[in-house]
Amino acid sequence: MAGVDYALNGVALDSQYCRVTLGSTLFAGVSVSRSKVSAPFRHGTIPSGFAPSFEERSVTLKVTAFRAGALGRADAAGLDSSRLARLCTAPSLTLGRRVNGRRQQAVVELASLEADDGGTVLDRLTPFTAVFAMPQVWWRDPVAYDRQVAANTTDWLWPSAVQWRQEYWTRWSGAANDSTSLMADFVTMWIGEPNNSPSLLIPLSSGIPDGMFGDAPVTDPIIRLPKGVSSASVTDPTSNTGVIWQGAANANAYTYVDVGNCLAWQSTADHQWTQSGTDVTGGLDYPAGGLLQCWPNPVDNGYRLTSKLTGSAEPLLVHARRAWW
Template identity: 80%
Template sequence: MAGVDYMLNGIALDSRYCRVTLGSGLFAGVSVSRSKVSAPFRHGTIPSGLAPSFEERSLTLKVTAYRQGAIGRDSGMGSDSSRLARLCMAPNPVLSRTVNGRKQQASVELASLEADDGGTVLDRVTPFTAVFALPQVWWRDPEAFDRPLAVNTTANLWPAARTWTQKYWTRWSGEENNSTSLLADFVTMWMGEENDSTSLLIPLADGIPDGMFGDAPITDLILRLPRNTTSATITDPVSNTGVIWQGAANANMFTYLDVGNSQAWQSSNDHQWSKSGTDVTGGLDYPAGGMLQCWPNPVDNGYRLTTKLTGSTEPLLAHARRAWW
């Protein structure tokens, strides 16, 4: 894949003596649950209503390793083939890539690593093929953002790029009330919580590229419910998946719902994104469509969630990492 730089466990695979010449990340296969129905003079299918499931995908890297001394004036007997082998066989490998300036990563498992037959030239050039399995299917943002969600409405987790305009005057070009006004020529937003996160500013002339906020389902959201919440239902209007929680009101505790691991806990810490505190998983449930997956809208690529709470009108907070195919 042109213009993509790969790293394994934070170490660049591309070096002076090692080059990734090909990287493939084909789409994952899609499986849809359907039931066949047949009767005299009638036939058809009944969809289950569940969101599609995705098979484990694989990534193939073609890597060429050079012996030191094969390039320029360097000398030595070492080869980057041993470095490549060490990286590929490290425990708990994490493969990273940079696409159009966006860093993406995935937990992977090494499926195979072998030298290509006939590729070695006098021990100077050794091409390898490395195949990795991606059990979690998607590439994800290494950084998680804490995105506020208004309650009892449908709110944007990540906005649709095509809707970004700012049609209002921003400042006088000269004397107040006696000069032309200047229209905003940029879009800006908080990437996380207001006044407590990095901000984004992009000139309108450049536009916001499709997929900047992700283009794959987000399956590992952690949601923080406000204090005093007694029930919450959060659903994705695209996939009809969701998560439901019911429990006793607590004026001192936030309730956290980890939809990726089907766990819930309460903590007085306002950013307790790993399980700690009081376990309240017993109040966790989900609708008929299945556990929450936040899918991009197929028309405008925006990510939205519909929220319904009792016990509080404070906003939810979603701990989210962007996801890409």
């Protein structure tokens, strides 16, 4: 399909004699798990006020093997049909896709795989339908980035979509009014930690489009709190969810809060994204709105976090992967 390709466990599904002809992965169906509350003499139900919880999604791929890839050939080929069966029935599966150059992936489980009898032409054409469960709901970036977030204020986790009106910008190459003027039609930004991640070049003419940094909630960030912090509250202003940690301040160690696994630990290492060091999970809690989920603002697509720290004003570092529907 134009601008989209698929892979299972890193092995491309498209080949010389095999093509993905249809994929509900472009936008798999979404259903919400709702707890309904009703009251006497009141119409309808009472809104919960909480962020929605989504059921696992179902992904359907239609893949066609043809010519040498089809089943039933006299030369006993059918290699692509065998490859599909082998890939789809592997013990653990990661379905990947590339959408307009952007890599995304999701852990999936095979629900069914069958050859479509109605479209099969023996030794010439074998169409398959594969259905996968998508337990973790969203497509994720294969790479996690470390994003710096200012403390004791509301700051960006991922910037909002923006379209610039100007065609270029200028700056002095040296001292103001005493050096040559430089002109550029682009801006740059770090995709992760400043001076420790790739730099993005964004043309002014195209701006930051919707979905560039995700369009689904990030539910599993790992937050590094500065050294010396004795309490911290990190909330998402869009969903009113958050995470709270309280404990003994340690001037020599960072405190890491793993939201997805509800764990916390202290370590002297500055990028310890897996649990190690001293366990301080007992200090974890969350507000009435629920455990932290960072949602994109529905108006501008920006991801924001509000933090309040005791013991430090240094910025937080958030280890997170982008998420898409």
